[in-house]
Amino acid sequence: MAHNTFSTPNSTLLELIDCGYAALDLHGHFLETNTSFAAMFGYNKNSLLLMDMQALWMDTAAQQSFLKQVKEQGVVHHYKAELKHQHGTLLSALINAAYLPEQQMFMLCVYPNVLADTNQYEILKTNPKNKPAQTFITNDKNSANIEAFQPFSLANLALSVMQQYERMFVDKPRVFTYDIMKNLPMCMGDKQQVLKLLSCMMDNAIEATKEGDSITVYVRTTMLKHKSTGLDEEYVMLSVQDNGVGMDAETQKHIFEPNFSTKPDAKGMSLARALKVIKKHDGRIHVKTGPNMGSLFKVYFPVRQRE
Secondary structure (H helix, E strand, C coil), X not given: CCCCCCCCCXXXXXXCCCCEEEEEECCCEEEEECHHHHHXXXXXXXXXXXXXXXXXXXXXHHHHHHHHHHHHHXXXXXXXXXXXXXXXXXXXXXXXXXXXXXXXXXXXXXXXXXXXXXXXXCEEEEECCCCCEEEEEXXXXXXCCHHHCEEECHHHHHHHHHHHHHHHCCCCCCEEEEEEXXXXXXXXXXXXXXHHHHHHHHHHXXXXXXXXXEEEEEEEEEEEECCCCCCEEEEEXXXXXXXXXXXXXXXXXXXXXXXXXXXXXXXXXXXXXXXXXXXXXXXXXXXXXXXXXXXXXXXXXXXXXXX
């Protein structure tokens, strides 16, 4: 049974979630949204409650197909959708959705699809022995869209994503635990991309576990050597650890490659995209896994320079 879960959506909590959240009835009519969702499409919340989701799709048939898929599968991740703003402009989006049969409703979390595919990374250290580990470090600061960078709290983003997944998997719960250090320093970056990264990490933990398994998230500061100067620098580290099936050595060789997946129905792009986000933020990622030993993913973001 999950800890710190909520049986029904809380309106105050929904406003803390940085994704666009919406609840729909079986016909696609809006039951509830947060401000982020309404703003994404140029509406206010009260206006949306008089509408249905079909009005936001470029192709109404695609919306019907989407809801049918969610109802049949229970949960759908990273569904690529062509939605539209109030003014009619195209909004490419990714949707995580769940069907809650007892409540007879759909829950949606919508993110702008701002991430491009990646096909390159640099492996700095590997240890293929009893405790396989891989560390990836980025080396392309100039690729970041600096104009989109703003101060953000990795702790707040992690908490909102955790609570979102607790609600989405209330019918097939994992034991979610989080330990977030207080008064953490801010980082600089594109908050929507970081949210997508955290979602990717949680998706992989969910896929590797079954009902009753545990997923633990830690957020804290740490010091790492700068890759060029060798001087200590402060980072905020977020880790996601599960006690699922883990990955063998052959799988580890390919996990950051585009289109690779161990799931026949998956697109295999989530970790490649996660690496792209880390690269844009001059961050690092460390993976420790092995067969039947679960997986531990750690990501590091540089602390915002204090003025």
